[in-house]
Each structure stands twice: as structure tokens, then as C-alpha cells.
Amino acid sequence: MPSDKNNKIPFNEDNYTHNIERNNERKLDRRGFMKTLVGAAGVFAISSLPWGAVAAKELLGLGDKEYPHKKITDVSKLAIGDALEFKFPGDHDDALLIRLSEKKYVAYQNACTHLRCPVFWVKEEGEMVCPCHHGKFDVETGVPTAGPPRRPLPEIQVKVENGAVYAVRVKRYEA
Amino acid sequence: MRLKFIGVALLCAFFMMNIVFTQFMVHQYYYENYVNVLIFGGLNIVVFPLALFTYKKTKNEKA
Numbered sequence: 001m002p003s004d005k006n007n008k009i010p011f012n013e014d015n016y017t018h019n020i021e022r023n024n025e026r027k028l029d030r031r032g033f034m035k036t037l038v039g040a041a042g043v044f045a046i047s048s049l050p051w052g053a054v055a056a057k058e059l060l061g062l063g064d065k066e067y068p069h070k071k072i073t074d075v076s077k078l079a080i081g082d083a084l085e086f087k088f089p090g091d092h093d094d095a096l097l098i099r100l101s102e103k104k105y106v107a108y109q110n111a112c113t114h115l116r117c118p119v120f121w122v123k124e125e126g127e128m129v130c131p132c133h134h135g136k137f138d139v140e141t142g143v144p145t146a147g148p149p150r151r152p153l154p155e156i157q158v159k160v161e162n163g164a165v166y167a168v169r170v171k172r173y174e175a
Numbered sequence: 176m177r178l179k180f181i182g183v184a185l186l187c188a189f190f191m192m193n194i195v196f197t198q199f200m201v202h203q204y205y206y207e208n209y210v211n212v213l214i215f216g217g218l219n220i221v222v223f224p225l226a227l228f229t230y231k232k233t234k235n236e237k238a
Contacts, residue, residue, distance in 0.1 A: 030183060031234050037186035038223075038230045044193040045223035048216035051200055055212035113205070151205060172207065 069159075069166045072097050072107075076163065083121035085110070088156055088167040094118055095156055096128070097165065098139060105165055107156035108142050114149040128153070182233025189226045193219060 067089040078084055083098045088109075096110040098121050110119040110128070117132035127145070128137040135147030142153035155171040200215035 041226035048219040052216035
């Protein structure tokens with residue numbers, strides 16, 4: 001009976017990777033390694049470009065522009081000691097407005113300066129807390145008081161006009 | 176050290192410098208020291224041609 005099999009019993013071997021040609025197959029020689037390093041240097045160089053670009057943009061003063069004033073809420077709707085989340089200056093920049101007293105409002109961009117988790121206001125404790133790693137921020141200044149964050153939260157200047165609270169601009173970081 | 180590994184050693188040094196500069200650059204960005212960001216970004220870019228030059232000079236180095 002014709003068969004496409006060669007009727008030979010495969011020779012007995014316990015090496016089930018016999019079909020891999022191991023000689024030189026995955027060799028990383030000195031030159032290949034050096035090429036990899038040069039390539040990595042190239043990747044580093046390219047990836048620094050965007051950082052340079054945004055830094056140059058900030059240096060040219062484009063980052064410090066005044067955004068259109070944005071109404072956050074009416075004074076009557078926010079009780080003393082309460083907080084309200086809003087977006088400023090962009091639609092994806094979370095921010096937090098806290099009413100500390102009759103006339104005193106503070107607002108911060110509430111992305112934690114550690115790993116950008118949203119910081120929230122704990123009324124009972126009187127401090128802002130980041131839930132991810134228990135970073136705490138001083139409510140008066142935005143300065144970190146506990147946990148991993150080391151930089152203060154960016155403060156948003158607010159003004160009260162005609163019974164409403166407006167976000168005016170984001171303060172520059174000073175240290 | 177054998178001469179043929181000078182290139183590898185130099186490139187490893189450049190790689191380390193890349194890592195350090197990048198780390199510095201990102202941190203300085205968030206501290207809003209933008210001049211420092213430009214300096215370290217520039218250094219990062221300068222390292223690449225240096226690495227390429229080193230590779231070309233040393234790839235045929237014999238023991």
C-alpha cells in the first residue's frame with residue numbers, strides 16, 4: 001500500500017526541541033549589543049523632543065495665558081466647608097473648589113502631584129486627601145503635608161462676582 | 176580591559192547618561208524649571224550622535 005510516510009520509526013530522543021537550530025540562532029554578539037545601545041540612544045533623543053517643545057512653549061509665555069473666565073457655581077449653591085469639582089482650564093483638567101469661609105474660596109487642580117490621582121476634600125479632617133497613596137495637602141496653600149507627593153497642587157485663582165464664583169487663571173508654581 | 180570592549184563600555188556609559196538626563200528632564204519639567212528641561216533635553220539629543228560615532232569607531236575593534 002502506497003503511503004506518504006517513510007515507514008521509519010522516529011529515532012528515540014528525549015530532546016523535544018531538536019528542530020531548533022541552536023548554533024548561532026540567538027547569538028547576541030558584541031556588535032549587535034552595541035547597535036542596540038545606539039538605537040536606545042536614538043529613542044531617548046527622539047523622546048526628549050516633546051518635553052523640550054512644551055518647555056520652550058512655557059518659556060515663551062504661551063503657557064501663562066489667561067483663560068476665558070469660567071463660571072464655576074453660584075455662591076448660594078455652595079455651603080461653607082463644602083467642595084465642588086469642576087474643569088479648568090481645559091475640559092479634562094479636573095479641579096476642586098472649596099469654600100473655606102463666607103468670603104474665602106480656594107481652588108486647585110486636583111490631580112495629585114505624585115501620580116495624578118484625583119485629590120478630594122475631607123470636610124471633617126479639614127484637609128485634601130489623595131486616595132491612592134494617602135497623600136495629604138494643606139487646604140490653604142496646596143502644599144503637601146503627608147505621603148508621597150512633594151510638589152504643591154497648582155492653585156487656581158478665583159473671583160467672586162455678582163453672586164457667582166469664577167475661575168480666572170492657574171497660578172504658576174513658585175519654589 | 177580588552178580593547179574590543181571599550182566601545183561597549185562607552186556605549187553603556189552613554190546609555191546611563193541618557194537615563195539620568197531623561198529622569199532629570201522630566202522632574203525639572205514638573206518643577207517648572209523650563210531652562211533646565213531644555214538643557215537636559217539637548218544633552219539627551221547630543222548623546223545620540225556621540226553614541227553613533229562611538230559605534231562606528233569601535234565596531235571593528237580587534238582584541
